[in-house]
Amino acid sequence: MEEPRFFVSYAVVIGAWLFGREHSPPALPARRSEGADPALGVSVLAPALNDADSVARTVTSLREQPHRPLEIIVADDGSTDATAAVCRRLERQGMIDRYVRADSRGGKSSALNTALALARQPILLLTGCAPSQ
Numbered sequence: 001m002e003e004p005r006f007f008v009s010y011a012v013v014i015g016a017w018l019f020g021r022e023h024s025p026p027a028l029p030a031r032r033s034e035g036a037d038p039a040l041g042v043s044v045l046a047p048a049l050n051d052a053d054s055v056a057r058t059v060t061s062l063r064e065q066p067h068r069p070l071e072i073i074v075a076d077d078g079s080t081d082a083t084a085a086v087c088r089r090l091e092r093q094g095m096i097d098r099y100v101r102a103d104s105r106g107g108k109s110s111a112l113n114t115a116l117a118l119a120r121q122p123i124l125l126l127t128g129c130a131p132s133q
Contacts, residue, residue: 041069041121047111048074051129052082058129059095071121075111076101 044062048055055074062072074087074096087099098118102111112126 039067040123041071042067042123042125043071043073043119043121044125044127045112045115045119046072046074046127046129047077047108047115048079048083048087048129049077049105049108049111050079050081050083052079052086054129055083055086056090056095058127059090062127063095069121071097071119073098073100073115073118075115077108077111078102078105 046055046058046062051058059072059074062070072095074090076083076087076099078101084101087096087101090096091099098115100114100118102114106114116124
């Protein structure tokens with residue numbers, strides 16, 4: 001008699017659960033003291049395409065977040081409006097950590113890959129520029 005396929009799967013899961021119960025749970029990491037290293041940094045990757053009217057609002061909103069260190073990288077995917085000028089101004093003001101512009105359109109994934117190559121923090125956050133309302 002052939003056993004149903006799901007029976008074997010259930011047996012493996014139950015066996016793993018029973019085997020895992022015999023071992024003690026892993027030790028929790030020690031709590032950090034007051035003088036410990038700061039929280040892990042976050043790199044925010046923001047692709048932009050013709051977002052001159054919204055990129056400043058998006059960056060300002062990100063800078064208002066309390067988490068530090070926070071690195072903001074804007075990757076312009078060949079915008080034809082004033083996005084480049086706005087982003088360069090924001091970069092000079094220290095609102096954007098890095099701004100990179102593609103000369104030709106590669107799509108959102110290309111812009112994100114470019115920004116990813118520049119990211120220096122261990123945690124990544126992907127966002128877009130909030131459209132005007």
